């Protein structure tokens with residue numbers, strides 16, 4: 001068993017909770033309150049900006065041309081392809097994408113991006129990938145799980161969202177990140193491997209909490225608005 005197989009096995013409890021979360025099940029059966037969809041897109045637009053910045057930090061720390069090219073391609077993917085599933089949600093609720101951009105991150109999304117930023121700034125390359133991997137991996141499995149459970153056809157309201165995440169491109173992104181992490185972990189000490197596992201598990205848990213944040217329209221308490229600083 002390779003390192004990332006172990007990670008997947010150790011976090012099976014969280015993957016299972018994600019698949020059965022009411023937001024994720026609501027994507028499958030086409031019923032999610034509009035409010036929750038809007039809350040999700042607002043937070044996810046900012047999350048994807050942060051994700052690209054983290055790839056940028058990883059790129060800046062890369063020495064080999066091939067690694068630079070890898071992070072560059074991943075930024076390009078998030079920038080130009082990840083907008084399609086967002087547009088699917090926007091079209092469904094009849095809201096312009098632009099109106100859901102530039103909003104402050106709710107607490108859970110704020111915590112998640114700061115967790116990834118921490119590993120990007122303070123950790124090894126393995127730790128960075130450990131913190132990033134649950135992002136494509138949980139979404140790929142959600143896409144496949146919803147395909148299996150609901151067999152959506154083109155007339156399903158979230159057909160584009162589900163088929164995007166169940167696609168070969170997202171599979172390729174996940175497989176490539178896994179193989180890169182497997183190589184780094186194979187050359188890492190036991191204590192570094194433990195740090196990678198810890199970063200991976202927290203990101204899985206924060207993925208689950210992100211769905212909950214969107215479903216409950218989580219906000220910061222109090223009257224004064226916060227910013228994304």
Ligand SMILES: Cc1ncc(C[n+]2csc(CCO)c2C)c(N)n1
Nearest residue numbers: 044047051074078135136139173210
């Ligand atoms: C909270 C949250 N987690 C994961 C994704 C999915 N996702 C984000 S970036 C990316 C590509 C990675 O190279 C994928 C698959 C999302 N949209 N929002």
